[in-house]
Amino acid sequence: MIEINNIQKSFDGKTVLHNISGYFDKGKTNLIIGSSGTGKSVLLKCIVGLVQPDEGSVFYDNRDFTHGKRQVRREIRREIGMLFQGAALFDSKNVEENVMFPLDMLTKMHKEEKLDRVNSILKRVGLENSNNKMPSELSGGMKKRVGIARALVANSQYLFCDEPNSGLDPITAIVIDNLIHEITHELDITTIVVTHDMNSVMEIGERVMFMYKGKKLWEGSNENILDNEIPELQDFMYANKLMEAVKKRNG
Amino acid sequence: MKAIGKYFIFLGLLLVKRERFMVYVRLILDECIKIGVGSLVIVSIVSTFIGAVTCIQTAYNLVSPLIPNYIIALIVRDMTLLELAPTITAIVFAGKVGSNIASELGTMKISEQVDALEVMGINSISFLALPKIMASLITYPMLVILAAFLSHMGGYLAGTLTEAITPTEYIYGIRAEFQAYSVFFALQKSFVFAFLVSSISSFEGYYTSGGALEVGKSSTSAVTKSCISILIADYLLAELLL
Numbered sequence: 001m002i003e004i005n006n007i008q009k010s011f012d013g014k015t016v017l018h019n020i021s022g023y024f025d026k027g028k029t030n031l032i033i034g035s036s037g038t039g040k041s042v043l044l045k046c047i048v049g050l051v052q053p054d055e056g057s058v059f060y061d062n063r064d065f066t067h068g069k070r071q072v073r074r075e076i077r078r079e080i081g082m083l084f085q086g087a088a089l090f091d092s093k094n095v096e097e098n099v100m101f102p103l104d105m106l107t108k109m110h111k112e113e114k115l116d117r118v119n120s121i122l123k124r125v126g127l128e129n130s131n132n133k134m135p136s137e138l139s140g141g142m143k144k145r146v147g148i149a150r151a152l153v154a155n156s157q158y159l160f161c162d163e164p165n166s167g168l169d170p171i172t173a174i175v176i177d178n179l180i181h182e183i184t185h186e187l188d189i190t191t192i193v194v195t196h197d198m199n200s201v202m203e204i205g206e207r208v209m210f211m212y213k214g215k216k217l218w219e220g221s222n223e224n225i226l227d228n229e230i231p232e233l234q235d236f237m238y239a240n241k242l243m244e245a246v247k248k249r250n251g
Numbered sequence: 252m253k254a255i256g257k258y259f260i261f262l263g264l265l266l267v268k269r270e271r272f273m274v275y276v277r278l279i280l281d282e283c284i285k286i287g288v289g290s291l292v293i294v295s296i297v298s299t300f301i302g303a304v305t306c307i308q309t310a311y312n313l314v315s316p317l318i319p320n321y322i323i324a325l326i327v328r329d330m331t332l333l334e335l336a337p338t339i340t341a342i343v344f345a346g347k348v349g350s351n352i353a354s355e356l357g358t359m360k361i362s363e364q365v366d367a368l369e370v371m372g373i374n375s376i377s378f379l380a381l382p383k384i385m386a387s388l389i390t391y392p393m394l395v396i397l398a399a400f401l402s403h404m405g406g407y408l409a410g411t412l413t414e415a416i417t418p419t420e421y422i423y424g425i426r427a428e429f430q431a432y433s434v435f436f437a438l439q440k441s442f443v444f445a446f447l448v449s450s451i452s453s454f455e456g457y458y459t460s461g462g463a464l465e466v467g468k469s470s471t472s473a474v475t476k477s478c479i480s481i482l483i484a485d486y487l488l489a490e491l492l493l
Contacts, residue, residue: 048370049369077370084366088362091362091364101371105371
């Protein structure tokens with residue numbers, strides 16, 4: 001489980017995160033949703049340590065990541081895997097080398113053992129026989145799959161996904177969402193997904209945190225999100241015409 | 252001043268929290284091939300023509316019958332060893348390698364590849380920039396030695412083909428009053444220039460933010476700042492070491 005306490009962050013005097021607290025369950029797909037510019041990605045970067053919060057702390061299974069000892073932070077880092085918005089694959093490395101990279105850097109495994117692990121995770125994300133392809137030869141969806149494989153290959157306990165659906169067609173977006181969801185349950189890991197896609201919320205949002213102008217306005221699950229009475233969240237949800245149609249159909 | 256301070260912090264971060272030694276060995280070898288071997292053609296062409304032009308222009312200006320012809324070769328030797336081989340090659344090096352380093356790191360930065368390294372707990376500055384700097388320090392002095400040799404050859408070819416100087420006179424002039432310290436001085440300069448070009452370009456690339464336009468700006472800025480720092484360092488080294 002990941003717990004965040006009173007996270008606050010400002011850039012050039014402008015506060016982008018206002019005292020955000022909450023928790024993200026293990027074995028569930030936790031979503032942080034909100035419109036563009038509400039601070040979702042900044043919050044995610046604070047959680048993974050790419051941005052240092054001005055105030056507050058982040059706990060990974062009761063281990064203080066923000067103010068803990070260097071050794072503790074290092075241990076936690078090795079348990080983190082992240083899928084970036086554009087997948088962030090290393091351009092100069094092929095698929096196999098990209099996925100093997102965390103194993104090369106973080107473990108002392110033998111080459112054969114690493115190769116077995118890479119092939120197994122590539123198979124799991126549906127990319128067997130793509131080992132020698134370069135990132136420039138991959139489609140958006142394939143890049144995301146390789147990004148997921150790279151994030152999980154070193155037995156990560158925490159998976160972070162920053163807008164995994166961006167730039168993907170609706171069908172591929174659903175496939176990627178389901179892949180993240182299935183892997184979270186299979187490996188019993190803590191997954192946090194930042195998104196503004198309501199389809200993702202309804203599809204995989206077991207626990208959802210809604211942010212608006214740097215503040216947390218609501219949290220719950222996709223089962224009770226339709227019943228909320230927060231105007232900002234309703235505006236966000238029903239901006240999507242599909243969701244509006246669903247609401248009408250459900251009376 | 253803020254940028255200079257940031258540059259020194261960047262240099263400090265190169266040496267902290269490094270990865271395993273063998274990781275760097277492999278990366279440095281890769282970079283040596285990219286930086287050193289990749290610069291061979293342009294350095295060879297530039298240095299050969301510089302030697303040739305220096306020889307012809309010196310011959311054109313030395314019209315007095317009191318000055319022996321071998322002086323032309325002597326001037327070509329000293330000019331290329333002391334100045335042209337290390338400095339002009341450094342400018343070429345900044346244009347080719349410096350811009351390449353800045354654009355590579357800049358692209359990695361804006362496409363979140365640097366963040367991907369940081370998330371894994373890897374010191375991205377050390378992992379990305381240190382091998383480039385080390386490879387530059389290894390290969391650039393070799394390029395300067397090659398440039399000096401080819402400049403002499405260029406001068407020989409131009410001088411003898413235009414009959415400005417005979418082969419015997421040229422070889423005599425190259426060897427006359429030779430001071431080994433000139434070679435040592437050229438190598439000292441080459442180490443300093445290699446460090447400046449690679450570290451400034453890495454710094455400019457690493458701190459790129461924005462999009463493709465900013466990558467282009469970082470690349471231009473890397474070349475400009477590298478060239479200016481080369482010229483300042485060139486003057487300071489001449490003052491201090493000659």
